[in-house]
Amino acid sequence: xxxxxxxxLLRRPRTWIVIALIDALPTLVAVLLAITDxxxxxxxxxxxxxxxxxNGVLFPAAALAIVLPLFLPVSVAVVAGDSVAxxxxxxxxxxxxxxxxxxTRLLVAKLVAVLVFVALAVVVVTVTAxxxxxxxxxxxxxxxxxxxxSGTPLTPREAVLRTLLAMGYVAFSMxxxxxxxxxxxxxxxxxxxxxxxxxxxxxxxSLLLTLDAxxxxxxxxxxxxxxxxVDLFRQPIRWxxxxxxxxxxxxxVAVLLAxxxxxxxxxxxxx
Amino acid sequence: MTAVIRxxxxxxxxxxxxxxxxxxxxxxxxxxxxxxxxxxSGKTTTLRMxxxxxxxxxxxxxxxxxxxxxxxxxxLHRVGALxxxxxxxxxxxxxxxxxxxxxxxxGGPRRTxxxxxxxxxxxxxxxxxxxxxxxAYSLGMRQRLGIAAALLRRPELLILDEPTxxxxxxxxxxxxxxxxxxxxxxTTVFLSSHLLAEVxxxxxxxxxxxxxxxxxxxxxxxxxxxxxxxxxxxxxPEWAVSLxxxxxxxxxxxxxxxxxxxxxxxxxxxxGHGIRISELTAERRTLEEVVLAATSAGSxxxxxxxxxxxxxxxxxxxxxxxPSIEEGR
Numbered sequence: 001x002x003x004x005x006x007x008x009l010l011r012r013p014r015t016w017i018v019i020a021l022i023d024a025l026p027t028l029v030a031v032l033l034a035i036t037d038x039x040x041x042x043x044x045x046x047x048x049x050x051x052x053x054x055n056g057v058l059f060p061a062a063a064l065a066i067v068l069p070l071f072l073p074v075s076v077a078v079v080a081g082d083s084v085a086x087x088x089x090x091x092x093x094x095x096x097x098x099x100x101x102x103x104t105r106l107l108v109a110k111l112v113a114v115l116v117f118v119a120l121a122v123v124v125v126t127v128t129a130x131x132x133x134x135x136x137x138x139x140x141x142x143x144x145x146x147x148x149x150s151g152t153p154l155t156p157r158e159a160v161l162r163t164l165l166a167m168g169y170v171a172f173s174m175x176x177x178x179x180x181x182x183x184x185x186x187x188x189x190x191x192x193x194x195x196x197x198x199x200x201x202x203x204x205x206s207l208l209l210t211l212d213a214x215x216x217x218x219x220x221x222x223x224x225x226x227x228x229x230v231d232l233f234r235q236p237i238r239w240x241x242x243x244x245x246x247x248x249x250x251x252x253v254a255v256l257l258a259x260x261x262x263x264x265x266x267x268x269x270x271x
Numbered sequence: 272m273t274a275v276i277r278x279x280x281x282x283x284x285x286x287x288x289x290x291x292x293x294x295x296x297x298x299x300x301x302x303x304x305x306x307x308x309x310x311x312s313g314k315t316t317t318l319r320m321x322x323x324x325x326x327x328x329x330x331x332x333x334x335x336x337x338x339x340x341x342x343x344x345x346x347l348h349r350v351g352a353l354x355x356x357x358x359x360x361x362x363x364x365x366x367x368x369x370x371x372x373x374x375x376x377x378g379g380p381r382r383t384x385x386x387x388x389x390x391x392x393x394x395x396x397x398x399x400x401x402x403x404x405x406x407a408y409s410l411g412m413r414q415r416l417g418i419a420a421a422l423l424r425r426p427e428l429l430i431l432d433e434p435t436x437x438x439x440x441x442x443x444x445x446x447x448x449x450x451x452x453x454x455x456x457x458t459t460v461f462l463s464s465h466l467l468a469e470v471x472x473x474x475x476x477x478x479x480x481x482x483x484x485x486x487x488x489x490x491x492x493x494x495x496x497x498x499x500x501x502x503x504x505x506x507x508p509e510w511a512v513s514l515x516x517x518x519x520x521x522x523x524x525x526x527x528x529x530x531x532x533x534x535x536x537x538x539x540x541x542x543g544h545g546i547r548i549s550e551l552t553a554e555r556r557t558l559e560e561v562v563l564a565a566t567s568a569g570s571x572x573x574x575x576x577x578x579x580x581x582x583x584x585x586x587x588x589x590x591x592x593x594p595s596i597e598e599g600r
Contacts, residue, residue: 004374013362091358095420098322098354099376100347106375268285269324 001105005113009079018075019121023128025071026063030129034136047230052137057156059133060126060163061233064170067125068226072118072170073177073202079117080181081194083110084264088189088271103265111182111257118174122167130163152235162232169229169242176222176249177202179256186264189271219244222252273300275428275459276321280330283316290316292483293330298461298476303454305474305491306463307562311570313483314463315355318432321461322352335428348378351426353434357417361406365397365416368405373423391419394449396442410437418446428459435469447473467558477558481566494561497553501531503541504550511546528554 009015029049033039039053040046048062084107087093096106154162181198188194205221208214218224225245231238276298283291291313298304308314319325320332323340332339337346359368369388373379379387392398395415400408408416414437421429434450435443450473454460464470470477477494479487487494500520505511508525521528531537534553541548 001375004371007371008360011363011367090360091356092360094319094322094324094354095352095358095372096375097324098347098350098352099372100323100343101375102344266326268326269319 001101001109002112005109006116009113009117015079015117015120018078019124022067022071022075022121023125026059026066026125026129027132029066030059030063030132030136047227048233052133054137056133056135056137057130057159058233059137060129061166061229062133063125063129064122064166064229065227068170068173068229069206072121072125072174074199075121076114076118076174076177077181077195077198077202078191080114080178081185081196081198082191083114083182084185085188085191085194086185088269089191091271093271094269097269104261107182107186107261107264111178114178114182115171115175118171118178122171122174126163126167154233154235162237166229166232169232169245170226172246172249173226173229176252176256179253179260180222183256183260183263186260186267220248222248224248274298274333275300275302275335276304276461277333278317278321278330281317281320281327281332282329283313283320283325284328289483291320291327291480294480294483294485295488296478296485297488298459300459301454301457302476303450303460303474304462305470305477306461306480307465307467307470307477308480309566309569312480312566314480315432317480318354318430318461318463321430322350322354323347324354344377348376348424349426350428350430351421351424352430353417353421354430354432356436357413357420359405359413359416359420362404364402364404365392365400365408365412365419366402368416369420369423372420379424387423387425388419391422394422395419396445411439411442414438415442418449422453426458428461429453430461432463433465434462435464435466443469467562471558479562479565486565487561491558495555495558497532497555499530499532500554501529501534501537502550502552502554503527503529503537503548505541505546505548507546510544511541514541514544514546525549 030052033049033053037053039050041050046062047065048058049065052059052062084093087096097103101109177198180201181194184194184197185191188197202223205223208217208221209224225241225248228241228245231241274297276296278294278296281291281294281296282289294313294317296317306314306318316325320327321334321339323343326340335346335349337343339347359365360371363371366388369391370384373384373387374381389398392400395418397412397415397419400412405413405416414435418431418434421431429450431450435446438446447469450460450462460473462470462473471491474491476490477487478485503511504525505527506525508522508527511527512519512522515527515529518530519527520530529537534551538548538551
């Protein structure tokens with residue numbers, strides 16, 4: 001069943017178009033930076049961008065910071081929101097259930113397919129950014145080391161390792177979005193409604209984060225610790241927010257997946 | 272008779288609406304069973320409960336001896352189904368669609384998959400369809416693909432909802448022959464349809480639902496028992512009328528309707544008096560008469576205070592209508 005869902009995901013042109021679009025933005029940013037040589041001043045603009053002009057090795061991290069706030073969550077919401085509701089809308093859901101695929105199995109397979117999509121998107125973005133960054137900005141800075149966000153040097157080996165950790169953290173942060181969209185996807189028969197619902201959830205969360213009055217809520221908002229992956233590039237790594245981010249996402253994922261399962265296994269398939 | 276489908280007290284409520292109301296279905300092995308009823312009478316909901324799609328409010332469903340939905344995984348791979356319209360992934364070719372569906376559940380070994388897909392496409396007349404994506408298929412081709420999907424694992428039971436929808440007369444004939452052939456080789460067919468002529472040609476037993484209740488379940492043979500009247504045509508109607516005085520119950524031109532339990536004796540008597548007979552049959556109720564007598568108007572008919580003409584198949588008069596289960600989406 002998981003194989004079936006992966007084949008559906010990978011054979012679908014939309015998957016690759018979405019990934020290509022996500023990938024296009026950081027690439028465009030890199031090209032513009034390289035042409036104009038105008039990096040944002042340190043402390044402004046997306047994270048890491050001020051540093052990449054001197055060293056392309058940090059560009060993968062910068063690319064993740066560029067796609068993380070909007071592009072990645074939108075695409076994850078679309079794919080996860082489509083997973084069950086899309087089958088319902090196309091009418092194929094009733095044939096899968098009557099096949100019988102098993103409702104729990106189907107849901108797990110859909111979840112795995114969404115995870116693979118997230119991983120694929122993150123890997124494609126990072127790998128492209130690495131090649132784009134190192135070819136446009138060079139990879140050998142003076143002194144042979146990369147400057148961390150804290151200003152102390154990182155060895156290239158450390159930089160690569162931390163980029164891998166950052167990829168993992170970003171992918172994990174997207175699971176919360178995926179879980180919201182997947183849950184909504186089992187509720188409605190409209191993939192659009194499921195994706196939009198998940199996005200509304202994120203927009204609300206981002207908005208509340210900017211509001212002083214919602215201070216009491218902020219530690220529990222799903223997007224609160226997303227950018228904590230920047231802390232991976234400090235020397236030494238500041239784990240506090242990263243650990244909290246993982247804990248918070250885990251709670252969201254567990255609760256929403258349980259709700260999705262409870263809803264989907266007891267639902268009348270009328271589509 | 273071993274029961275292939277057996278429901279007891281099957282009931283489904285959606286809120287305050289009782290869509291299916293204590294239905295006791297019995298479908299035996301090797302039968303071709305016609306499941307009839309007006310729109311919104313609960314046909315599709317019942318069918319969906321047989322396949323574990325809709326979960327009953329109360330009552331039991333057994334398919335091939337297993338409880339649905341609890342034991343669905345044990346038996347449903349031996350059931351082929353077409354529920355309402357066929358559905359497929361438009362960007363993939365028909366073969367890829369069949370392969371994905373086959374791989375999505377138990378009982379479809381990969382080793383035989385290619386051969387089974389070839390056979391099913393052959394059976395429904397799509398063998399030469401090639402690599403075209405399904406979105407380029409015509410309505411009839413999609414219908415055929417849907418039937419092929421139902422046939423993929425050589426099922427013991429076929430549950431088909433309007434299987435000839437979208438097919439031309441030639442296609443309808445092909446599918447009817449296919450279903451009768453499959454039935455002759457031991458497949459039970461459970462067919463839901465509006466097309467009474469089709470049901471009459473295919474089915475040996477019918478069940479009729481109306482307002483969620485099973486109002487009739489009997490063999491077609493006994494439902495269509497002779498009415499005790501004989502319809503005949505004769506070039507000499509005046510003679511016949513004078514001879515049959517008292518037995519005659521209707522006449523239009525040279526066509527006479529005569530009360531008689533014995534068509535052979537009636538024929539002999541008329542011919543004995545020198546009356547020529549060009550046609551003579553015992554009158555039977557048509558399935559349409561049986562169904563119309565047993566059911567009320569479908570839920571898609573919405574009469575206002577002053578009755579007016581409403582096309583039976585085309586709702587959309589803009590007036591409020593009762594919630595219909597048939598159009599559950």
